[in-house]
Amino acid sequence: MLNHAEASEKFIEDAERTTWHDETLWFVRSKRDKVSKLLPEWEALREQASSIKDHTLANLGQYLEEFETKAQKNGIIVHWAKDAQEHNEIVHSIISKHGGKALVKSKSMLTEECHLNEFLTKKGVEVVDTDLGERIVQFRNEVPSHIVLPAIHLKKEDVGETFHEFLGTPKGNKDPQFLTEAARQHLRGYFLGANVAITGVNFAVAETGEFVVCTNEGNADMGAHLAKVHIACMGIEKMIPKRKDLGVFLRLLARSATGQLITTYSSHFAKPREGQEMHIVLVDNGRTRQLARDEFRNSLKCIRCAACFNTCPVYRRSGGHSYHQPVAGPIGSILAPNFDKSANVDLPFASTLCGSCSNVCPVKINIHEQLWFWRQDLMKEGLAPLGKSLSMKGMAFVFSNPTIFRMAGYMGRLVMRFAPFIVNNSFNPWFKQREMPDAPKESFQSWYKNRK
Amino acid sequence: MRVALFVPCYVDQFYPQVAIASLELLEKLGIEVHVPSNQTCCGQPMANSGFASSTEGCDTNFFKNFEGFDYIVGPTGSCILHLKEHHPSEKIRKSVFEICEFLVDVLKVKSLSANFPHKIGLHQSCHGQRFLRLSSMTELNEAPFSKLAQLLDLVKGVEYVYPERADECCGFGGTFCVTEEAVSVRMGQDRVESHLKNEIEFIVGGDTSCLMHMEGILKRKGSKVQVKHIVEILNHA
Numbered sequence: 310m311l312n313h314a315e316a317s318e319k320f321i322e323d324a325e326r327t328t329w330h331d332e333t334l335w336f337v338r339s340k341r342d343k344v345s346k347l348l349p350e351w352e353a354l355r356e357q358a359s360s361i362k363d364h365t366l367a368n369l370g371q372y373l374e375e376f377e378t379k380a381q382k383n384g385i386i387v388h389w390a391k392d393a394q395e396h397n398e399i400v401h402s403i404i405s406k407h408g409g410k411a412l413v414k415s416k417s418m419l420t421e422e423c424h425l426n427e428f429l430t431k432k433g434v435e436v437v438d439t440d441l442g443e444r445i446v447q448f449r450n451e452v453p454s455h456i457v458l459p460a461i462h463l464k465k466e467d468v469g470e471t472f473h474e475f476l477g478t479p480k481g482n483k484d485p486q487f488l489t490e491a492a493r494q495h496l497r498g499y500f501l502g503a504n505v506a507i508t509g510v511n512f513a514v515a516e517t518g519e520f521v522v523c524t525n526e527g528n529a530d531m532g533a534h535l536a537k538v539h540i541a542c543m544g545i546e547k548m549i550p551k552r553k554d555l556g557v558f559l560r561l562l563a564r565s566a567t568g569q570l571i572t573t574y575s576s577h578f579a580k581p582r583e584g585q586e587m588h589i590v591l592v593d594n595g596r597t598r599q600l601a602r603d604e605f606r607n608s609l610k611c612i613r614c615a616a617c618f619n620t621c622p623v624y625r626r627s628g629g630h631s632y633h634q635p636v637a638g639p640i641g642s643i644l645a646p647n648f649d650k651s652a653n654v655d656l657p658f659a660s661t662l663c664g665s666c667s668n669v670c671p672v673k674i675n676i677h678e679q680l681w682f683w684r685q686d687l688m689k690e691g692l693a694p695l696g697k698s699l700s701m702k703g704m705a706f707v708f709s710n711p712t713i714f715r716m717a718g719y720m721g722r723l724v725m726r727f728a729p730f731i732v733n734n735s736f737n738p739w740f741k742q743r744e745m746p747d748a749p750k751e752s753f754q755s756w757y758k759n760r761k
Numbered sequence: 762m763r764v765a766l767f768v769p770c771y772v773d774q775f776y777p778q779v780a781i782a783s784l785e786l787l788e789k790l791g792i793e794v795h796v797p798s799n800q801t802c803c804g805q806p807m808a809n810s811g812f813a814s815s816t817e818g819c820d821t822n823f824f825k826n827f828e829g830f831d832y833i834v835g836p837t838g839s840c841i842l843h844l845k846e847h848h849p850s851e852k853i854r855k856s857v858f859e860i861c862e863f864l865v866d867v868l869k870v871k872s873l874s875a876n877f878p879h880k881i882g883l884h885q886s887c888h889g890q891r892f893l894r895l896s897s898m899t900e901l902n903e904a905p906f907s908k909l910a911q912l913l914d915l916v917k918g919v920e921y922v923y924p925e926r927a928d929e930c931c932g933f934g935g936t937f938c939v940t941e942e943a944v945s946v947r948m949g950q951d952r953v954e955s956h957l958k959n960e961i962e963f964i965v966g967g968d969t970s971c972l973m974h975m976e977g978i979l980k981r982k983g984s985k986v987q988v989k990h991i992v993e994i995l996n997h998a
């Protein structure tokens with residue numbers, strides 16, 4: 310597997326596509342700026358959302374239990390899963406009970422995190438992602454590169470080719486409306502035939518035992534309303550205390566995500582309709598571990614709007630797949646080490662710490678600070694490559710000793726002035742695409758000494 | 762008031778003119794400036810690489826050099842931010858100031874004798890802007906302001922313009938500039954291009970590290986546009 314730096318280098322090789330990717334996502338960030346500035350109370354809303362989430366996380370156990378009781382009263386069957394494996398098994402057991410061979414699934418980052426598709430496919434169940442972007446990447450055997458815009462790494466030409474291969478659309482047709490219609494016709498059959506529908510959950514309301522699913526395509530509703538069985542999968546951090554809190558979160562979510570005033574469908578599922586079976590799977594999968602870490606607890610406030618993706622200058626120029634995780638971008642980089650430190654040691658370093666992510670975050674997660682904390686944590690665990698630890702030790706030594714620092718600086722400048730080839734070569738990553746700074750004859754300190 | 766000039770390690774070695782301009786500018790404003798001779802580095806390169814645990818020697822050396830001053834002023838937002846957030850001594854954390862911040866908030870400078878008849882592109886470095894709050898940020902719903910622009914307004918002849926995406930990061934990012942070389946350079950190239958679109962003669966900012974990165978890119982592409990630290994403009998006769 311390529312690390313973030315290697316994968317990004319490959320992505321950037323296609324300069325034109327990188328420009329297109331950067332500009333497309335910047336356009337989304339600009340839309341977000343525009344609509345957020347139409348609300349004088351925007352910053353107050355962020356503050357309120359952040360406090361509600363703080364409060365909820367501090368009392369999560371209580372709210373989860375309240376939710377369970379209310380949901381059961383409403384006739385929803387509630388399941389608890391401690392990890393991805395348990396989640397997948399629970400979902401599979403429900404499907405088996407109903408003899409399902411194919412199911413429709415709307416967007417759920419949790420099921421991506423748990424690798425549910427792979428699990429079910431191995432068990433002989435066909436999973437059909439019904440979100441257009443997700444269906445596209447599913448055809449291509451890829452994972453989403455963005456949590457709101459799963460196929461944002463692809464151009465319409467790419468989609469045309471994929472649909473030609475899988476749906477038999479005419480070769481070379483890249484008309485978005487035509488291709489979308491082809492997907493609709495293709496998905497219609499699955500919607501009508503599936504007896505199980507899986508959806509994600511954006512918000513679960515403790516007060517009422519209902520959950521809210523936000524989509525722009527209506528695919529979650531179509532699936533859930535047609536199927537005999539509805540399974541909703543959610544991470545335990547999706548809880549909010551009261552229905553009225555939605556007045557804060559729904560306003561922030563769509564504006565932050567796509568610059569819309571409201572998501573097209575914000576559907577409340579409170580109880581099964583007659584003859585329907587409704588399940589909800591509450592998944593921990595490392596969330597309680599994160600909850601117990603003071604520095605990282607805040608990451609659980611995330612409402613998956615992806616504003617931090619769109620604003621991140623690194624993400625826009627490296628693409629979601631370079632993060633090799635279901636959730637990419639800045640938020641993904643602080644969530645991933647919780648799952649596997651050693652496999653994700655590169656991600657907290659895939660940032661300049663510019664801080665734009667924390668500024669756009671609708672629930673005020675201190676993303677850039679958590680990136681910094683993860684860097685410390687991972688290096689303390691001894692996950693640095695040997696060369697890096699050595700160079701850091703060397704640096705620490707030089708900077709602790711003024712005499713050695715002066716000498717090293719003097720020697721360094723001497724080398725750069727009289728033997729520049731020693732630094733101006735391909736072993737120096739700075740020099741590959743940048744000139745080195747000019748080495749002045751004397752340092753400031755030696756100038757200052759002579760000035761007196 | 763006892764004022765010390767903090768000269769970041771790479772400014773001392775590669776950009777002495779920035780430290781000289783800082784010193785001269787403060788002296789012109791009637792400040793007696795001390796320059797501790799055994800200063801080295803703020804410790805940020807190690808800390809941002811995940812080795813904050815190795816900065817003890819650096820922190821101690823900084824403390825020894827600067828403990829006796831009321832104000833520690835430096836011409837680079839990023840190093841100052843690091844000290845403000847992470848230096849173990851509260852006295853140090855409270856005494857460090859980025860130079861524009863010091864000029865505007867402490868000295869409350871209302872006039873300068875500077876003259877710089879050129880068109881410049883103003884680069885707002887992230888750490889100075891977002892964390893030292895040297896200027897407003899495009900992500901937030903807040904009234905626009907900029908301490909850098911406020912100072913440039915006191916300079917005769919200068920015309921400053923912002924690039925498109927006024928506060929996008931240039932991609933330097935400390936060791937990021939070599940560990941993520943491809944992204945770093947691509948970000949720098951994009952930033953430089955957006956400045957060049959404005960037909961400027963200089964890219965000017967408050968953080969020498971960002972300027973060094975953009976200078977490397979400008980030179981490689983053979984551009985005649987130069988970089989300058991804002992103190993070089995404020996000190997320009």
